Amino acid sequence: MTKFVFVTGGVVSSLGKGIASASLAAILESRGLKVTLIKLDPYLNVDPGTMSPFQHGEVFVTNDGAETDLDLGHYERFIETRMKKANNFTTGQIYKSVLEKERRGDYLGKTVQVIPHVTNEIQDFIKRGADFGTPDAVDVAIVEIGGTVGDIESLPFLEAVRQLSLRLGPNQAAFVHLTYVPWIAAAGELKTKPTQHTVQKLREIGIQPDALLCRADRCIPDDEREKISLFTNVAQWGVISMPDVDTIYKVPRVLHEQGLDGLICDKLRLNTPPANLKRWDDLVNETEHPKGNVSIAMVGKYVELSDSYKSLNEALRHAGMKNHVHVNISYIDSETLSPDNVAQLAKFDAILVPGGFGVRGVEGKICAARFARETKIPYLGICLGMQVATIEFARHVAGLTDANSTEFVPDCPHPVIALITEWKDADGSIKTRTEDSDLGGTMRLGAQSSDVVKGTLAHKIYGNVVTERHRHRFEANVNYLDKLRQAGLVISALTQREHLTEIVELPQAVHPWFMGVQFHPEFKSTPWAGHPLFNAFVRAALDQQVTSTPEKALA
Ligand code: GLN
Secondary structure, eight states, X not given: OOEEEEEEEOSSSOSOHHHHHHHHHHHHHHTTOOEEEEEEEOSSSSSGGGSOHHHHOOOEEOTTOOEEOTHHHHHHHHSSSOOOGGGEEEHHHHHHHHHHHHHHTTTTTOOOOIIIIIHXXXXXXXXXXXXXXXXXXXXXXXXXXXXXXXXXXXXHHHHXXXXXXXXXXXXSEEEEEEEEOOEETTTTEEOOHHHHHHHHHHHHTTOOOSEEEEEESSOOOHHHHHHHHHHHTOOGGGEEEEEOOSSGGGHHHHHHHTTHHHHHHHHTTOOOOOOOOXXXXXXXXXXXXXXXXXXXXXXXXXXXXXXXXXXHHHHHHHHHHHTTOEEEEEEEEGGGOOTTTGGGGGGSSEEEEOOOOSSTTHHHHHHHHHXXXXXXXXXXXXXXXXXXXXXXXHHHTSOOTTEEEXXXXXXXXXXXEEEOSEEEOTTSOEEEOOTTSOSTTOSEEEEEEEEEOTTSHHHHHHOSEEEEEEEESEEEOGGGHHHHHHTTOEEEEEETTTOOEEEEEOOTTTOSSEEEESSOGGGXXXXXXXXXXXXXXXXXXXXXXXXXXXXXXXX
């Protein structure tokens, strides 16, 4: 039967609960257990798809087309189990489901209340995420509860997991609480009071944590751990120090060394082989000993919050490790780029234009794509980055001067990028939309496959078939493809059914490495394998370094 670990957070947000949960999952997986992770978000949005990246960072997309919290990206990068729609839900989804049931009359005339109807619904969703009671059930499901203990909005979640642990019976669930132990420089002391208070709050709700992960800028000395233990009723070996580390790959080792996985396995009565963290140690070793550097300009508009491009940053880092180099990413605000200053990009080894929505900053991205094409700097355009490369090519090579996307200029004379109204989704169903459709859930979403044209750069990287995840509304307009092809653009992958453009590139005789992809490859990159497209892009950036500055590359 599936056992559960509930991870809560206290004092402040942004302490790294997602990384802590994913690290515990990774250690348990290395002990031979089948593990999954589930994220509960307390906000009322049905999913983060309609939120600005400035609000909540990147929207992570699963194979089955769910728009989810960025923590699911950490989960997929840390463990082998792939995430599905059911691995992330919000208060909005819970209420939507409860209200639909109420309208159908499923509650048989009862008064519908937070307890038990909302809390029962939460428990059902958690069990669904763990495939509880099915042949696919995992051994351990780690459930991360978003928000901070004490928030009004996360109360129903905490009440629900307390009830679930009671219903499951003894030794079926463990509670881990992530807390903050600030260093007060003026006093020269670590302060345990916020931790005492947050655990008090948790115990008021009826939850006694089995382990505390104490985030601090340093290790917590034994006398402070003893004090925390005494005040929180957590055994001293359950008070675990989680100091700042320079790479997230060190976290599994830090937690394992202090016995977190042993404690959880004891509590849940799980008898397994010991953990083996060699692959994590190898990763740390690789990141700490790069043999060179490459510099990549990322030209986007969500540059103030690097969480907006979380998976992309990680994918570039993974590709760096595969090529034994450190990747330095410089974020360039596309709104500040113009033909007058675009030459500043010449100092980079490669240029990347990531995905995005809305007209703001688009002309700057078009400038960047043009500069990369004309100066032969390696270019990778992702989603919107592919669309701007296509617009740029149409305008300046194919002679379609006013080419644009109907997302930015609805009645433009040459809509080389346009809205498609019907497509086949990840589950094979036919989806339709119009200009007036709701914004939520009306994108081409999730993993889809297409055939790759032989002899292209894309074919060298992917082979015959490419399967990647999507999240967009607009597409290269099929009516312009012949014109673009005649002008020299290579369309290297098209979906089988609708012939939607998946990859565009320039012939390697014209440009060493120029590619735009309509999908989001970054969601599939892992620290172990990297990702073939990013590995090739970073390799191209390295080659660029060799051809442009041989002395620099040899240094
Ligand atoms: N705004 C574009 C579209 O909806 C690109 C989306 C993206 O980059 N994810 O098609």
